[in-house]
Amino acid sequence: MKTDAQVKFSQTNDFQTALRSDMTTATTKPPRAPADLSPAARKLWAKLHDDYVIDDAARLATLHEGLKAYDRAQEAGAILAREGVTVRDRYGTPKSHPAVDIELRARAQFLAAMKALQFKADDTPPPKIGRPPKRI
Template identity: 40%
Template structure:
């Protein structure tokens, strides 16, 4: 399969930037890899949408009995974040820097 000319059109501008950076930096050009990347970035967009609405509405609300309950989109945000990270892991991308030696990272305290 020929690598697409650019990121999928349905992605947001932020996700398109990630698509361009990741596909270039990690040379993702196979069909399966591009599909996993696209799916991961769709989850990223879903996570961002949920975050915006939660920020607008607040993390909690009162139900009809006056009891505090969590915003329903908190679960959507959590699940979308997990899907994003699972996709990045499936692509074998480094999502945290590697330590060049055993032990705690420099500057960490016990």
């Protein structure tokens, strides 16, 4: 017959084992890319999940919105490649193609999302915000 201490140790050990198995399954299987993304954005989704840990809902939503902006920028870029960066208005005066602004804004949104996710190539701490320390 087991003592109370042995039962508690067994329960704790079982809990830790279950916790470890949950952690390993969570990190080995990244979430699927959303269906509304292009194949190129899905590949980027998979690559980012291979390289970084993105496990909370806020970061997943930020990544999703960033990749939607990436797709918009690619679509606008394809339109510009096909039609050119200028169009003629009703008076025949050349003006900027509307897709130029769409591409510019979408690229900015994509880069802002990537910056918000704070991907780091190594484990260096993020830079400190505020004034630098006083020199002595």
